[in-house]
Amino acid sequence: MYYVYIIKCKGGLLYTGITTDIERRFAEHSGRLAGGAKFTRSHPPESIEAVWSASDRSTASKLEYVIKHLTKTQKLELIADDSCLSRFFGEDSRLYHREEVSY
Numbered sequence: 618m619y620y621v622y623i624i625k626c627k628g629g630l631l632y633t634g635i636t637t638d639i640e641r642r643f644a645e646h647s648g649r650l651a652g653g654a655k656f657t658r659s660h661p662p663e664s665i666e667a668v669w670s671a672s673d674r675s676t677a678s679k680l681e682y683v684i685k686h687l688t689k690t691q692k693l694e695l696i697a698d699d700s701c702l703s704r705f706f707g708e709d710s711r712l713y714h715r716e717e718v719s720y
Contacts, residue, residue, distance in 0.1 A: 618637065618670055618671075618672065619635060619636070619637055619670070619671045619672075619673060619674050619676070619677035620635065620636055620637070620639050620668050620669065620670055620671070620677065620716065621633065621634070621635050621668070621669045621671065621677050621680045621681045621684065621713070622634055622635075622636065622639060622642070622643075622665055622667065622668045622669075623665070623666045623667045623668075623684065623692060623695075623696060624643070624646060624657070624662045624663075624664070624665055624666065625662070625663050625664050625665075625666050626656075626657060626660040626661060626662050626663060627660055627661045627662075627663060628660060630660050631666070631689060631692050631693075632646070632654065632656055632657055632660070632662065633681060633684045633685050633692075634646075634654065634681070635674075635677050635678060635681045639665065639668055639716075643662065643665055646662045647661070647662055648661070664718075665718050666696045666718070667695065667696045667699075667715065667718065668715070668716040668717075668718055669702075669713040669714060669715055669716065670713065670714045670716050671712060671713055672712070676712050676713075679709070680706065680712075680713055683705060683706055684705075687705060691705065699715045702715075
């Protein structure tokens with residue numbers, strides 16, 4: 618299972634990524650484990666705002682690509698209302714399932 622996530626970082630910035638382990642990846646971004654992204658080293662993460670699951674890396678990568686190309690306003694809409702996913706991603710939005718954020 619692959620996950621696409623949006624993290625809120627210091628200063629209100631948003632970071633989108635992909636992983637197989639949300640908890641581990643957030644620990645890496647937070648500096649508790651080695652391997653965080655360059656962006657999150659200079660913009661410390663505050664919280665995970667949204668997570669979607671996908672069955673394989675290719676499918677997850679397509680969602681990550683679309684989300685990374687949204688405006689900040691659109692990303693905030695998507696975080697607040699998952700039904701926006703179909704507006705941004707079309708019929709393929711059925712390939713993704715929004716996960717509860719508990720990290």
